[in-house]
Amino acid sequence: MADSGSEDIAVIGNTDLTPSESENNIKNAKKPMIEKGTSLLKRMEISVAEAEKRTGKNTVNMQETYTVYLIETRPVDAALEGTNPVPDSLWRRYSEFELLRNYLLVTYPFVVVPPLPEKRAEFVWHKLSADNMDPDFVERRRVGLENFLLRVASHPVLSYDKILYSFLTEENGWKENVFETGFQAKADSRLKALNATFRVKNPDKRFADMKHYGDDLQSVISQLLRVRARAADRLYGVYKVHGNYGRVFSEWSAIEKEMGDGLQSAGHHMDAYAASVDDILEEEEHYADQLKEYLFYADSLRAVCKKHELTQYELEMTAQDLTSKKQQREELATGTVRTFSLKGMTSKLFGQETTEQREAKLKMLETQIEEGEELVKERNAECEEFVKSAWVDVEMFKEQKDRDLREALISYAIMQISMCKKGIQVWNNAKECFSKM
Amino acid sequence: MSTGTPKPLPSSGQKSLQDICHPLSADESALSLHNSSTVEKDLILPNGTPLDTSSPASSSSLLNRLQLDDDLDGETRDLFVTVDDPKKHVSTMETYITYRVCTKTTRTEFDLPEYSVRRRYQDFDWLRNKLEESQPTHLIPPLPEKFVMKGVVDRFSEEFVETRKKALDKFLKRVADHPVLSFNEHFNAFLSAKDLNKRLGLALLTKMGESVKYVTGGYKLRGRPIEFAAMGDYLEVFTQKLGTIDRIAQRIIKEQLEYLAELREYRPVYSSWSSFEEDLHDPLEGVAGHVSNCSSALEELTEDMSEDFLPVLREYVLYIEAMKNVLKKRDQVQAEYETKLDLVVFREDKKTPVPTDVERCQDRLECFNADLKADWDRWQNNKRQDFRQLLTGMADKNIQYYEKCLASWESLIPLLQDKQEAKGETN
Numbered sequence: 037m038a039d040s041g042s043e044d045i046a047v048i049g050n051t052d053l054t055p056s057e058s059e060n061n062i063k064n065a066k067k068p069m070i071e072k073g074t075s076l077l078k079r080m081e082i083s084v085a086e087a088e089k090r091t092g093k094n095t096v097n098m099q100e101t102y103t104v105y106l107i108e109t110r111p112v113d114a115a116l117e118g119t120n121p122v123p124d125s126l127w128r129r130y131s132e133f134e135l136l137r138n139y140l141l142v143t144y145p146f147v148v149v150p151p152l153p154e155k156r157a158e159f160v161w162h163k164l165s166a167d168n169m170d171p172d173f174v175e176r177r178r179v180g181l182e183n184f185l186l187r188v189a190s191h192p193v194l195s196y197d198k199i200l201y202s203f204l205t206e207e208n209g210w211k212e213n214v215f216e217t218g219f220q221a222k223a224d225s226r227l228k229a230l231n232a233t234f235r236v237k238n239p240d241k242r243f244a245d246m247k248h249y250g251d252d253l254q255s256v257i258s259q260l261l262r263v264r265a266r267a268a269d270r271l272y273g274v275y276k277v278h279g280n281y282g283r284v285f286s287e288w289s290a291i292e293k294e295m296g297d298g299l300q301s302a303g304h305h306m307d308a309y310a311a312s313v314d315d316i317l318e319e320e321e322h323y324a325d326q327l328k329e330y331l332f333y334a335d336s337l338r339a340v341c342k343k344h345e346l347t348q349y350e351l352e353m354t355a356q357d358l359t360s361k362k363q364q365r366e367e368l369a370t371g372t373v374r375t376f377s378l379k380g381m382t383s384k385l386f387g388q389e390t391t392e393q394r395e396a397k398l399k400m401l402e403t404q405i406e407e408g409e410e411l412v413k414e415r416n417a418e419c420e421e422f423v424k425s426a427w428v429d430v431e432m433f434k435e436q437k438d439r440d441l442r443e444a445l446i447s448y449a450i451m452q453i454s455m456c457k458k459g460i461q462v463w464n465n466a467k468e469c470f471s472k473m
Numbered sequence: 474m475s476t477g478t479p480k481p482l483p484s485s486g487q488k489s490l491q492d493i494c495h496p497l498s499a500d501e502s503a504l505s506l507h508n509s510s511t512v513e514k515d516l517i518l519p520n521g522t523p524l525d526t527s528s529p530a531s532s533s534s535l536l537n538r539l540q541l542d543d544d545l546d547g548e549t550r551d552l553f554v555t556v557d558d559p560k561k562h563v564s565t566m567e568t569y570i571t572y573r574v575c576t577k578t579t580r581t582e583f584d585l586p587e588y589s590v591r592r593r594y595q596d597f598d599w600l601r602n603k604l605e606e607s608q609p610t611h612l613i614p615p616l617p618e619k620f621v622m623k624g625v626v627d628r629f630s631e632e633f634v635e636t637r638k639k640a641l642d643k644f645l646k647r648v649a650d651h652p653v654l655s656f657n658e659h660f661n662a663f664l665s666a667k668d669l670n671k672r673l674g675l676a677l678l679t680k681m682g683e684s685v686k687y688v689t690g691g692y693k694l695r696g697r698p699i700e701f702a703a704m705g706d707y708l709e710v711f712t713q714k715l716g717t718i719d720r721i722a723q724r725i726i727k728e729q730l731e732y733l734a735e736l737r738e739y740r741p742v743y744s745s746w747s748s749f750e751e752d753l754h755d756p757l758e759g760v761a762g763h764v765s766n767c768s769s770a771l772e773e774l775t776e777d778m779s780e781d782f783l784p785v786l787r788e789y790v791l792y793i794e795a796m797k798n799v800l801k802k803r804d805q806v807q808a809e810y811e812t813k814l815d816l817v818v819f820r821e822d823k824k825t826p827v828p829t830d831v832e833r834c835q836d837r838l839e840c841f842n843a844d845l846k847a848d849w850d851r852w853q854n855n856k857r858q859d860f861r862q863l864l865t866g867m868a869d870k871n872i873q874y875y876e877k878c879l880a881s882w883e884s885l886i887p888l889l890q891d892k893q894e895a896k897g898e899t900n
Contacts, residue, residue: 266738
């Protein structure tokens, strides 16, 4: 999660750093920092502390129930000094987080923007509620939202954003601030992006590879989550049926003399075994959440690659435009028609233009070419700038991903170990009871 | 040792009727009687001289008998029987399986101390029938099911043969452990005779005559005495509970197999993921491998439960059926006695002594009751041990499964963490 992934030493509201994690942070600190400084998280403690249900009228004036989350912030200095002032806090709902994220996506297209927890519960196994109002879902979402804020606030670029700061500190008026930025107008249309993807001729190979990687990652994590959901269902069944042993042993012990006690106690252990699956699956849910984060991260990664394709495409288009204009100029100047043009045909059919007309046209073209060259320079610079910053962020993302997923696998293994140990203990207890029968 | 023709009162073993106190007078004494007769039996040296029962050896063996764990210890047991080595025989007429039956004994009833013979299911069936006829007041352990639906179960599959072999082994061991049944001449023949077929021929003839004796039909029983009624009730409930346990065990196996099917899906997905990762390649491959290990362990668990747990459970149902049948037979004997007694009582003439026929019925009843009670206690004890073993075995198998998984995951952790340190160093 975020605490192990951030480059800065993060002071986090709700979670404690385990020895391995803080060790990890120290190791990270030794690595060359991209932008060490005063990213937001260094100055401010952030946490999503609580969740509450509210009812209100929505945009179509209908009653609706929704959940709000309490964001608490406190200056880091205060905590370090030992005084414990009451944190500032405000309530936000999920849709506001979405708005913030969309703003960040548009404003920083070269950044792999951290994802939000899922909007609706997916990849659920049957006992887990898919209801957004379910307390477990709300709790997991709270953790996911906190994680999102911590990642954003520790990002070397994103953390400086004013809107982000406003989101965390100004309850009212924030929405107006966001809309005032006019970010929505700057958003690229889907169609435009799709068009660019198909038509771009020379995208940077690294980004093309990254896009494929994002596709593969998304596909494989989806598969994994599906298998996990089915396996969780089955595992639940296995454990729960053992509970039936508890009942039948109890009934059986009633007709036995010497065997009775042993059977009865063994039955209790079988009940305990059956009940233990709930905790096991809850822990596994945590692993699933970690995988889901990277499932959604794959989308952000792809978005950056697509933006590159778009900027590259626009550059190519501009360059192509310039080239054709230059060609036109040449044709006009030398009188040769190298390319087919309607003008050429009509002039052949209806007679040549007058010298004045030609001169005027030539002049216009010159201007256009000049402008075009400027534009190409601009676009080129934009493109290069984009590639540079985006690649820096992508590399950072890769390292973070490797770290986070490795840790996720470790905690998965630890969880499996714990499950096995519990199983051994219960069956040993039962065995002891059986041997006393 | 009983002689060629079965006695009407074989329960007392060596002793004749007069030497035994009335079985119904005190249960304890009847029980100890069986024990003492067995003690005597065990302590007769091969050369025929009886051992002094007051010797330390005898008191220690008596002490063993008083212990909770009432299975005959090595030092007192003198008859060991095992069934193993199944082999298929193909002849022009039929194909069948034979099993090797090995016997080791110090009993004088046997000519040799060791025997090794081959027997097929038919032979076991013959033995059981002979035992039922010749020891009608005793509980004869059950055999595994005779008839197998062809096409549903492969009679020659390794699993089926293995399961049947274990059940046959159990059958012979139970007979060998029984203080009366183990001395039966048919049992002796079964264990020792090179060729059973000759005996079979004779047996067929005698079978007809004897079976009449205990098919006392048509007598109406007024009521079971409380203790036997209690036995009947117990058996009813016990049958139910066993049925439930069987269903639960089957259900668990089914769920585990479905879980196994899903677990198997993990490996290809993790492997596929590792193929396009660099840094994460090894950890992901590691996870793929270890999930695979857990799958194998689970497969073993389900196989063990299917092959070892379920058959034993089912065979106990047969054992219960056998016990119920003995109870019914006892009821019949009681009914016959009561009916005949009533007829006699009807007669006004009280001076006429009770006819021997009725007297014989009474004796028969009383001995049956005694045998039955003794067998019941023995059966309860065996049942207790058998289930202790069965359930402990079940617990063990589950523990082994988890231990295998645990070992697998634990060995993965250093693999996952190792890379981290290596990575840190290169930076």
